[in-house]
Every structure is written in C-alpha cells, then in structure tokens.
Amino acid sequence: MKRLFLASALLAMTPLAMADTTVELHKATDEGVSDSVGTVTFEDTDYGLLATPDISGLPGFGMHGFHLHANPSCDPSTEDGEVTPAGAAGGHFDPDETDTHSGPYVKDSHLGDMPLLVADNDGNIKTPVLAPRLKESDLAGHAVIIHEGGDNYSDTPHLGGGGARWACGVIEGR
Template sequence: MRRLTTVAACAVALGIAAPAVAQTQQQNAASPDAMTVDLKALTKDGTGETIGSVTILPGDGGTSFQVQATGLKEGEHGFHVHQNGSCEPQDGTPGGAAGGHWDPDTAGTHRGPEGAGHLGDLPFLTADAQGTVDDTVTAPRIDDASRLRGHALIIHEGGDTYSDEPKLGGGGARVACGVIPQAS
C-alpha cells in the first residue's frame, strides 16, 4: 500500500531545506485550485469546536489533502470523502447525515485509496502522542479535485484496514467532519 509521508519528511529525504518546503506549502494553499475545509469535532448534537483544517490540492499524481488537526486520540484514523455535504447527526450517529463513503462508480466495496473500491477511500491519518495530525496524503485515483465539492470529509475514531470486514475497514465512530465548499 503506497502511503505518502509528510511533506517535511519527503524534503529531508530529498535534501531540501525545511523553510523551502514551508514556503511551497503556503504557495500551494494559496493556489486558485486549492479548497480549504474547516474540520469540526462531531457531537451527538451536531458539530462542536473547530479542531483543524484540510487543504485540498489537485496534482499530477492525484489529489492531495494537507491535514492539520488536534484533539484526536493517538494512533491511526480512517479518513474518507463521504457522499453528502453534511456533518449533522442522523439516527443517533454523529455525522451520520454525511452518508456513506463517496462511491460515484458504484463499486460497492471498500478497497483503500489505490484499490478498485469507493473513490472516497483516502489514506489513513496518524495522530501523534499529543493527538495532533500534520500530514499530507494523496488519493491517486481522484484526478479531478473539483468533483469533491459539496461532499463531506470524515475522520474516524480508529484505523482503516481498507477492507469490508470489519465493516468499512473498522474505523468506527465519526469524530471530525468538514464540508468541502461548493464552487463559488
């Protein structure tokens, strides 16, 4: 399973100075094609406080998601594009109105960001011991980031096995959500 590491780690491996990487990230976030999504903690009543943001950027190798979030438990967290542009609770499930994983090709299966399953299956995120995520992941199969508009991003409580067992990879509860803005 290919998983891209943080931009900073890639820079070190390539011998690029960290300030140059930070400047490139700032320029990318300012790109006219960039979309920024506020992430909010999910509660049984709706959304709570803002815990971070995601900057979505189109690229030659797919769509990148620059994630900065706090307040998560340490470890892996499933990360997905969901069908509906809502973070509201539904039937007692925080963020339930977001619906299931975005699956425009009706694959009907969960196979991860490189598999032939839901297009909304993104690389998992990893929170450090302080509950912070500062990572950039890439979804290589999402070649047109504009198709994401009007959908929700969800961070799950647990990791993701990229399989249908346990259900939807075992990510469990939805803990954070943000709605990708419609075109302006």
C-alpha cells in the same frame, strides 16, 4: 500607456491556477458539530489529490480512517433510535457504485477512500497524504470525515473498522 496595455493583455492570457480547497473540520457529536479541530487543505498534483491536514485534539497517537462522504452535511442522523454523529454525510463517495471498501489504491473501490491519517503522541495530524484517484473537482458538495479508529481497507469489519465519525467538514460547491 502601451506598457499598461501589454501587461493587461498578458495577464488576460495567463491561466489562473485554481485555488486550493481548504475545509474546516469540527468535532462530530450526537447533537451536531462542535468545536473546530483544524483544517485539511486539498490540492491537485500530477500524482493525485494531496491532502494536508492541520488537525489537533485526537486522544493520542494512532491511525485514523479518512474518507470523502457522499453528502454535504455533518448533521447527526437517527436510525432505529440510535444516533450517529455526522450520519447525514451518508456513506463513502462511490459514484461508480462499486459498493467495495478496498482503499485509495484499488480501482474498483469507493472513490472516497483516502489514505489513513496518523496522529502523533499529542493527538495532532500534520503529515500530508496523497489520494491518487481523486481530483480537487471531485470534492465539492461532499463531506470529509476523520474516524476515531484506523482503517484496514476491507469490508470486514464494516467499512474497515474505522469506528465512530470523530470530525467532519463540508466542502461547499464551487
């Protein structure tokens, strides 16, 4: 009985590690989200937020913009009669209101700017990336989006030229 009490006391004093955050991403369409394209798992490290994708279905090799967006929605939006897939996710997460798209390594930039993801020849993304300015606690209540095209981390062309929103996933609050 004494051993059981000691084991319980030790467990109670041991801090529990926060579970990693995994978000499922779905193809973004004019009608809403459709089939799952995979997941991204996020975890804090000493160097920032590690994002480990397991994504498939992209149309071949290439770079893709990857961002944390302001709103927790993947619904389409309509403005001036034009539909934007996952448009309800809003703009990039920018709590400091920098209004600047300069990438994940520049302090005075959208906090939601994350490193590019690169698809292999089969349209799969498996290589982890590190977002040095983000923490797992920043994710809740936002959407993560993968864009069809790359990202040059500038404001020209608009938001680095990532193009259409290809996939979206909502990160629920904790």
